[in-house]
Amino acid sequence: MVQDQRPGNRVNHASGTIEIAGKTVHRLGFGAMRVVGPDLWGEPVDRAGSVRLVRRAVELGVDFIDTAAVYGPHVSEVIIREALHPYPEHVLITTKGGQTQSGPGVYATLGRPEFLRQECVLSLRRLGVDHIDLYQLHQVDPKVPFEDQIGELVQLKEEGKIGAIGLNEVTVDQIVAARRITEIASVENQYSITERKHEDVLDYCTREGLPFVSWFPLDMGPLAQPDSPLRDLAARIDATPAQVALAWLLARAENMVPIPGTSSTAHLEENIAAATVRLSPAQLKELNTAVG
Numbered sequence: 001m002v003q004d005q006r007p008g009n010r011v012n013h014a015s016g017t018i019e020i021a022g023k024t025v026h027r028l029g030f031g032a033m034r035v036v037g038p039d040l041w042g043e044p045v046d047r048a049g050s051v052r053l054v055r056r057a058v059e060l061g062v063d064f065i066d067t068a069a070v071y072g073p074h075v076s077e078v079i080i081r082e083a084l085h086p087y088p089e090h091v092l093i094t095t096k097g098g099q100t101q102s103g104p105g106v107y108a109t110l111g112r113p114e115f116l117r118q119e120c121v122l123s124l125r126r127l128g129v130d131h132i133d134l135y136q137l138h139q140v141d142p143k144v145p146f147e148d149q150i151g152e153l154v155q156l157k158e159e160g161k162i163g164a165i166g167l168n169e170v171t172v173d174q175i176v177a178a179r180r181i182t183e184i185a186s187v188e189n190q191y192s193i194t195e196r197k198h199e200d201v202l203d204y205c206t207r208e209g210l211p212f213v214s215w216f217p218l219d220m221g222p223l224a225q226p227d228s229p230l231r232d233l234a235a236r237i238d239a240t241p242a243q244v245a246l247a248w249l250l251a252r253a254e255n256m257v258p259i260p261g262t263s264s265t266a267h268l269e270e271n272i273a274a275a276t277v278r279l280s281p282a283q284l285k286e287l288n289t290a291v292g
């Protein structure tokens, strides 16, 4: 086996690697939606703490960081730039466009080509780069022809502003339709041990060798709490419920890339240590029966 020589301490190296948009990254990533203000709106209460959190993720061996223009809005991208620019070559930062947030929790989908273009150009500016390795359509806008939304991303790729195109919260039919237009590098859908509505999408991506990024891997928190449905098994194997939730995901499929989000360094360290938690076939079966 080839020794993994990339920087960062060894914690995350046990999660294994996957190729996304031409870069080899560790499968346990970091979701940077929570480095912003309360209710995911505005500036973080502890800005320096948010910057330290992002740096700590990379120290722990995280090299896949998920963000979006709408997180804050704009704040998450700016914090990432402050924490990591100039970006280490091995780190893949992916961002997305196609959603608005006009007040705390007030979201809308907007996939008009001119907005997608503006989103991309402003993300380039905020991240301080002239090229985004992986740019994702945040949501398919049913009011705009699908081929126009994908078509604009193709245009941005041809101009060199983005390196690869990813999709979010899509059906198998939508992935197939997009792949008829252009190459798709990744799919990012909601998925956790307690929320498996996209099982068919995951299976399709596994068959096709497409990375599947799971958002809400802790089901937005309940899987990590003391009353988690995973607490009994966690106690037996000397792990935490959050670690069991993430270890289950990593074991579920080789193309699975969980991106747990947190605003806490202690939680980040706990979550990345899940890379070293191995569930036996019997334990996986037990979880699938009890929780699935």
Ligand SMILES: NC(=O)c1ccc[n+]([C@@H]2O[C@H](COP(=O)([O-])OP(=O)(O)OC[C@H]3O[C@@H](n4cnc5c(N)ncnc54)[C@H](OP(=O)(O)O)[C@@H]3O)[C@@H](O)[C@H]2O)c1
Pocket: 030, 031, 032, 033, 034, 066, 067, 138, 168, 169, 188, 189, 214, 215, 216, 217, 218, 219, 220, 221, 222, 224, 225, 242, 259, 260, 261, 262, 263, 264, 266, 267, 268, 270, 271
């Ligand atoms: N593509 C999309 O449409 C989409 C949509 C939503 C999210 N996302 C991405 O997915 C990422 C993950 O989503 P998420 O952050 O909302 O959900 P999540 O990872 O399922 O859960 C995060 C929640 O769990 C808590 N938590 C995290 N680790 C914990 C631990 N070890 N112990 C106890 N509590 C813990 C966090 O609180 P603390 O802050 O207190 O740790 C937070 O409330 C986001 O950051 C974002 O990058 C993508």
